[in-house]
Amino acid sequence: MSNHALENGVANIKKEEELSDMRHGEKFSFLSSGYSFEIIEQMSNYIREKSQLRPRIAVICGSGLGSLADIILDSTVISYEEIPHFPPSTVPGHAGELVIGLLDGIPVIAMKGRLHLYEGYPLWLCSMPVRVMKLLGVRQIVITCAAGGLNPSYKTGDIMIIKDHVNLQGLIGNSPLVGKHDERFGPRFFPMNKTYDSHYREIAKRIATDMGISDSVREGVHVMVGGPNYETIAELQFLRLMGIDSVGMSTVHEVLVARQCSMRVFAFCLITNECVTEYDCNLEANHEEVLQTAEQRQETLKLFVTKIVAEMAKPENSIVQPIPGRTPGRTNIVKHQINAGELRALRKGRIASTKPTVATEQEVNNMLDLGIIEPSSG
Numbered sequence: 001m002s003n004h005a006l007e008n009g010v011a012n013i014k015k016e017e018e019l020s021d022m023r024h025g026e027k028f029s030f031l032s033s034g035y036s037f038e039i040i041e042q043m044s045n046y047i048r049e050k051s052q053l054r055p056r057i058a059v060i061c062g063s064g065l066g067s068l069a070d071i072i073l074d075s076t077v078i079s080y081e082e083i084p085h086f087p088p089s090t091v092p093g094h095a096g097e098l099v100i101g102l103l104d105g106i107p108v109i110a111m112k113g114r115l116h117l118y119e120g121y122p123l124w125l126c127s128m129p130v131r132v133m134k135l136l137g138v139r140q141i142v143i144t145c146a147a148g149g150l151n152p153s154y155k156t157g158d159i160m161i162i163k164d165h166v167n168l169q170g171l172i173g174n175s176p177l178v179g180k181h182d183e184r185f186g187p188r189f190f191p192m193n194k195t196y197d198s199h200y201r202e203i204a205k206r207i208a209t210d211m212g213i214s215d216s217v218r219e220g221v222h223v224m225v226g227g228p229n230y231e232t233i234a235e236l237q238f239l240r241l242m243g244i245d246s247v248g249m250s251t252v253h254e255v256l257v258a259r260q261c262s263m264r265v266f267a268f269c270l271i272t273n274e275c276v277t278e279y280d281c282n283l284e285a286n287h288e289e290v291l292q293t294a295e296q297r298q299e300t301l302k303l304f305v306t307k308i309v310a311e312m313a314k315p316e317n318s319i320v321q322p323i324p325g326r327t328p329g330r331t332n333i334v335k336h337q338i339n340a341g342e343l344r345a346l347r348k349g350r351i352a353s354t355k356p357t358v359a360t361e362q363e364v365n366n367m368l369d370l371g372i373i374e375p376s377s378g
């Protein structure tokens with residue numbers, strides 16, 4: 001991708017020619033859902049070559065929360081800029097690196113910094129790393145962000161476990177999923193009412209109690225606005241009327257893409273500032289405060305995330321159900337056909353390994369997603 005395209009925002013339709021290689025080859029498909037399966041595969045292959053680890057769990061680190069990735073040991077660090085087709089991160093507090101390593105002994109992949117709509121990237125591009133991670137084998141994801149606390153009972157430094165969201169962009173037609181559909185990324189039409197995994201939320205609340213921080217852990221409804229400006233008082237009053245508890249500029253698009261490809265999602269916001277909803281208040285939101293709050297809470301968050309990942313990795317907590325909505329009879333997520341004998345062996349759980357002669361690791365993961373095989377505890 002040329003720097004010019006990045007500077008002007010890749011959504012700029014004047015740059016269509018430069019983008020033609022990354023879309024579906026349809027000249028006039030402006031409302032594209034972005035990179036083809038093959039390009040995502042190229043990116044994941046590049047990353048796969050760099051590390052022997054095959055994490056099932058990913059962590060996206062929000063503004064100022066990159067230090068969550070610093071406790072990952074034996075890590076391989078890959079700059080976004082070296083990955084083919086991967087755009088750079090341009091925001092302070094977002095290093096723009098993938099970190100693959102061990103978090104308290106558990107293989108994880110962390111995004112140290114994310115991509116935002118306000119950087120000029122369309123939502124499909126902002127959420128594209130989730131698809132890359134899916135092809136790398138990720139099945140469970142922890143998504144974190146910095147957000148303003150709109151619920152008047154919230155305090156700066158609180159952790160808000162996201163139980164639901166209002167997809168403000170999606171409601172008006174700006175979704176990472178619009179455009180040409182490829183079933184290999186998941187179904188076109190899928191439900192969202194079980195998006196924020198209730199089991200993981202319960203685990204997180206129990207961990208908060210064990211850590212003695214339950215007073216500062218909330219559960220609420222998140223909204224993503226476009227940014228980069230913070231909100232007016234009238235906008236915040238409007239959002240509060242809608243039942244919103246936290247306001248941010250990310251997360252929702254990543255969650256959508258993660259759910260479409262059947263990942264189990266745990267997401268939380270660090271409340272980095274209290275939203276100003278009264279005209280006679282002198283406080284003003286600013287990014288320095290956001291980063292400062294994140295820094296102050298980093299040790300607590302490192303422990304919180306470590307404990308959550310440890311729980312998510314347990315066999316009983318890592319079973320993934322395919323998201324409902326696949327086109328009946330379509331199994332084209334499985335790239336290479338396997339024969340009936342091999343399928344029988346898989347069904348009986350007789351896969352001794354991920355030997356390519358029986359099925360590739362990718363195929364096994366896909367079949368797990370499709371519910372054709374169950375994960376074995378052995």
Ligand SMILES: O=P(O)(O)O[C@@H]1C[C@H](O)[C@@H](CO)O1
Nearest residue numbers: 062063145146249250287290
């Ligand atoms: O990347 P996240 O969503 O954590 O960062 C939030 C939204 C903006 O990028 C920034 C505003 O201060 O913080």
Ligand SMILES: Nc1nc2[nH]cnc2c(=O)[nH]1
Nearest residue numbers: 146147148247248249285
């Ligand atoms: N939109 C928005 N994003 C944030 N990220 C951190 N704080 C805020 C906020 O107050 N509003």
